[in-house]
Amino acid sequence: MIHIAIDKLLHGSDGDLTLDIALDIKEGEFVALSGRSGSGKTTLLRILAGLESANGEIKVADTVWLNGQKELAVQKREIGFVFQDYALFENMTIEKNLLFVEDDKKLAKHLLEVTELYTLKERYPNMLSGGQKQRVSLCRALMKRPKILLLDEPLSALDPKMRTKLQSEILSLHKEFKTTTIMVSHDPSEIFRLASRVIVLDNGKVINDGLPKEVLLKTSGSQKFSFEGELLDIVKVDVIYVAIIAIGQQLVEVVVSKEEAEHLSVGAMVSVSTKAFSPVIKQ
Structure with a gap:
């Protein structure tokens, strides 16, 4: 001991x-x-x-x-x-x-x-x-x-x-x-x-x-997964917004709404989770 x-x-x-x-x-x-x-x-x-x-x-x-x-x-x-x-x-x-x-x-x-x-x-x-x-x-x-x-x-x-x-x-x-x-x-x-x-x-x-x-494991309720990463950028593609997030040694892209994009800050740590296979990002 x-x-x-x-x-x-x-x-x-x-x-x-x-x-x-x-x-x-x-x-x-x-x-x-x-x-x-x-x-x-x-x-x-x-x-x-x-x-x-x-x-x-x-x-x-x-x-x-x-x-x-x-x-x-x-x-x-x-x-x-x-x-x-x-x-x-x-x-x-x-x-x-x-x-x-x-x-x-x-x-x-x-x-x-x-x-x-x-x-x-x-x-x-x-x-x-x-x-x-x-x-x-x-x-x-x-x-x-x-x-x-x-x-x-x-x-x-x-x-x-x-x-x-x-x-x-x-x-x-x-x-x-x-x-x-x-x-x-x-x-x-x-x-x-x-x-x-x-x-x-x-x-x-x-x-x-x-x-x-x-x-x-940081899941709760009906969440299927939850990861933390750094928000690198938010890019507008036509009528949608795409968040680019570094999770570990990989980059992932997640589609977010205009309202979500307005409340996210580039450089912040965010969590990426999913409910019913629909990704949700929270800062």
């Missing part, structure tokens, strides 16, 4: 806010942290890792990581951290990047085989693709068999096909190592595939906490 009860004043682009979190996370859970940018997700990961200080308490099993009198050093926290930017040693081969963390060739070989990198073990990071570098980062984070694996949007820079492949590898390794995994993600499909629990932050507070299906 991970017990978290912390607070920290944050200075964001929209002004000051207090990160005020009280959570209990079960051993072996795969938790996704979601929410708007600037809501405190990455800061929470960094506090767990010991890279930032905070007030309050963090306790993992029977070990106190943080309280009013004690702050456990980063190297003693038994965590693995995978960043967006890979953070690999460019002057070391893939294998040596792993062995630098822990001199365990058997484990390094196993991790590289699982992630289909073993034949590339003598290559240097500058000879790898983005997806390959991220797999090396994941392997390196698991070399000490950490109790907690922290993932900060590790797949955000990859194309959809590579993201899906690495999601499968992350889930496979999570189950094999029985690691408690906490991942920051803005991708609903990624969260749904990987997480057993979703925690949504907003302005430094937990505003939703539950199963992925309960948190992510």
